[in-house]
Amino acid sequence: MSATLRPKKSIAGIRLAVVYVLLLALALFMMGPFLWLLSVSLMPGKNVFSNPPAILPTFIDFDNYVKVWQFMNFPKYIYNTVVITALGVIFNVILAALTAYPLATFRFKGRNLVFTLLIATMVIPSSTAMIVHYLTIQWLHLTGSFLGVVLPSAVSVFNIFLMRQTFLGIPSDVRDSGKMDGASEFRIWLQLVLPLVKPAIAVISLLEMMAFWNNFLWPIVVLDDPQKYPLAAALTFLNGQFSYNFGWIAAGTMISVIPIITVFLFTQRYYMEGIAGAVKG
Amino acid sequence: MKRWVWTESYTAWAFMAPGLALIAVFVFWPIIYGIPLSFTDYSVISETHYVGFDNFVTAFHDKNFLISLWNSLLYVIIVPIIQIISIMMAILVNGKIPGVKIFRTAYYIPVVTSMVAVALIWSWLLSNNGVVNFFLLKLGLINDQVAWLSTSSTALFVLMFITMWKGLGYYMMLYLAGLQGIPSDLYEAARVDGASRWRVIWSITIPLLRPHILFCTLISLMGAIRVFDEVYILTKGGPGTSTLTSSVYIFQKGLEQFNFGYASALGLIVSILVGVLSVLVFRFNQKGGVNPY
Numbered sequence: 078m079s080a081t082l083r084p085k086k087s088i089a090g091i092r093l094a095v096v097y098v099l100l101l102a103l104a105l106f107m108m109g110p111f112l113w114l115l116s117v118s119l120m121p122g123k124n125v126f127s128n129p130p131a132i133l134p135t136f137i138d139f140d141n142y143v144k145v146w147q148f149m150n151f152p153k154y155i156y157n158t159v160v161i162t163a164l165g166v167i168f169n170v171i172l173a174a175l176t177a178y179p180l181a182t183f184r185f186k187g188r189n190l191v192f193t194l195l196i197a198t199m200v201i202p203s204s205t206a207m208i209v210h211y212l213t214i215q216w217l218h219l220t221g222s223f224l225g226v227v228l229p230s231a232v233s234v235f236n237i238f239l240m241r242q243t244f245l246g247i248p249s250d251v252r253d254s255g256k257m258d259g260a261s262e263f264r265i266w267l268q269l270v271l272p273l274v275k276p277a278i279a280v281i282s283l284l285e286m287m288a289f290w291n292n293f294l295w296p297i298v299v300l301d302d303p304q305k306y307p308l309a310a311a312l313t314f315l316n317g318q319f320s321y322n323f324g325w326i327a328a329g330t331m332i333s334v335i336p337i338i339t340v341f342l343f344t345q346r347y348y349m350e351g352i353a354g355a356v357k358g
Numbered sequence: 359m360k361r362w363v364w365t366e367s368y369t370a371w372a373f374m375a376p377g378l379a380l381i382a383v384f385v386f387w388p389i390i391y392g393i394p395l396s397f398t399d400y401s402v403i404s405e406t407h408y409v410g411f412d413n414f415v416t417a418f419h420d421k422n423f424l425i426s427l428w429n430s431l432l433y434v435i436i437v438p439i440i441q442i443i444s445i446m447m448a449i450l451v452n453g454k455i456p457g458v459k460i461f462r463t464a465y466y467i468p469v470v471t472s473m474v475a476v477a478l479i480w481s482w483l484l485s486n487n488g489v490v491n492f493f494l495l496k497l498g499l500i501n502d503q504v505a506w507l508s509t510s511s512t513a514l515f516v517l518m519f520i521t522m523w524k525g526l527g528y529y530m531m532l533y534l535a536g537l538q539g540i541p542s543d544l545y546e547a548a549r550v551d552g553a554s555r556w557r558v559i560w561s562i563t564i565p566l567l568r569p570h571i572l573f574c575t576l577i578s579l580m581g582a583i584r585v586f587d588e589v590y591i592l593t594k595g596g597p598g599t600s601t602l603t604s605s606v607y608i609f610q611k612g613l614e615q616f617n618f619g620y621a622s623a624l625g626l627i628v629s630i631l632v633g634v635l636s637v638l639v640f641r642f643n644q645k646g647g648v649n650p651y
Contacts, residue, residue, distance in 0.1 A: 099450060104464045110479045111467065113489065114452065117482075130489045134461030176377030192372070198385050205625030208612040209388035209395070224576060229384045232377045262369045291472035294587065298613055309474045313591065323482070330475045341470045345463055349531055 080139050119325035141328035167287035168231035173240045181244030195234045221301040236281050243277035249341035280351025290337045308333040396623035402616045413623035423601045426607040432580040436518045440578050448533035466527040473587040478521050510600035520588050529574050536570035572643045604628045
């Protein structure tokens with residue numbers, strides 16, 4: 078590219094400038110709303126609907142954060158969210174790794190049937206699923222429990238598929254050598270195979286962490302007591318109760334969003350590779 | 359030898375048992391159980407009866423359901439728009455220029471954030487005295503404040519915009535993965551032949567992205583028809599029935615009014631519709647509908 082463009086250096090410069098302008102405009106479009114929310118959260122007592130609307134903070138004050146933190150019992154909601162998210166991630170990683178392993182490495186009757194059935198469910202849409210899930214959770218006496226929140230999405234066909242693709246890439250020597258040493262299949266899986274698929278485990282963990290952290294509807298349906306709500310669900314609650322107190326709501330929303338964005342920023346490399354790999358797979 | 363094969367299969371099922379059990383209960387069971395449920399009047403308040411096709415007959419006379427179906431179909435407009443914008447975004451961030459990774463990350467942030475937060479921000483930005491109206495008035499694009507989310511004629515389009523805005527980064531990433539899989543010598547060859555930039559995009563990039571276009575179209579299509587979170591948080595189907603989408607209507611019938619039988623029937627109708635649409639997209643793609651050759 079550079080070889081053909083070198084004689085027309087100024088044109089290349091203009092082109093690059095245009096690209097940067099486009100990139101920045103797009104960044105403002107995608108990030109602007111978040112930056113504005115941050116700005117609102119740092120302006121105590123300001124009305125977001127004042128005329129002209131408050132856009133940039135004239136002074137920075139964490140008062141909203143302190144007040145909403147004291148009012149909302151955030152530690153409780155954060156605890157709920159962390160427990161639900163952790164359970165969800167652990168279930169998904171373990172179950173996907175367990176289920177996908179034989180599908181990738183064992184030879185047994187019914188293997189193709191199981192795999193085809195699993196893939197078929199990815200194509201079928203499931204709008205009614207939530208109603209039946211509710212009945213099932215009720216029947217299992219799990220309404221009102223975190224387990225009831227997590228169980229319907231404790232294992233996903235998508236994750237099994239992702240894991241299977243990864244296991245397929247592991248040479249069969251690994252399993253053979255384990256057998257030679259007399260290790261059980263379970264020990265081979267746990268101690269020899271799992272350490273080799275850490276990137277896939279990371280991807281599934283991240284995907285599920287985001288899904289569970291942001292989930293608000295199913296927890297509201299299953300949990301009877303708002304005190305058990307995770308952050309996203311609690312926010313809808315706060316929003317309804319204090320629709321006039323913009324600074325508080327903005328601060329509360331920032332508190333709920335910051336952890337997941339932070340996790341994303343630190344792990345985006347694996348995350349994006351995983352997303353991309355999922356399509357190629 | 360035979361015994362060994364048996365043991366291996368036994369171990370395989372032992373490994374898969376917990377996962378498959380959960381999938382049976384939470385993936386297969388809803389599909390299977392939803393069908394008989396839709397032929398009953400099952401609700402939490404009264405005895406359950408078999409009602410034949412009553413639910414389906416009622417559904418097609420239920421004005422609100424038909425409106426909700428229409429709104430869901432209207433929502434599909436965003437599917438091609440998402441593909442066009444996100445492909446352009448992917449091409450933009452595919453270049454090897456300094457700092458481009460920061461931009462990729464910035465565009466992805468809305469994807470990571472919860473719909474609850476996103477909906478809240480946009481509901482403020484789009485309110486009467488909000489920032490959007492302020493800027494549009496300043497630029498002279500509108501003469502009066504518009505209550506974007508509480509005006510029947512604009513509410514659905516605003517929701518579509520929010521859905522699109524939140525999803526663009528995700529599709530951009532998928533297309534970016536596709537772009538990076540295209541061998542660079544194809545571009546070199548085109549350049550040697552003196553092809554223009556747009557010509558290259560049209561004749562090389564787009565055809566080679568076809569599997570990704572199909573995948574993204576299907577995902578965004580299902581997303582558009584199933585759209586729930588943003589509608590439920592922001593408008594609950596209102597004002598009137600102007601943003602009532604089928605998922606929201608099914609949710610209202612099922613989990614708010616506990617009319618499980620009827621809601622299941624509605625769900626079945628929508629599922630069949632989505633199935634048919636997906637097949638059509640597949641066909642369209644196979645027959646070369648998006649093939650620019």
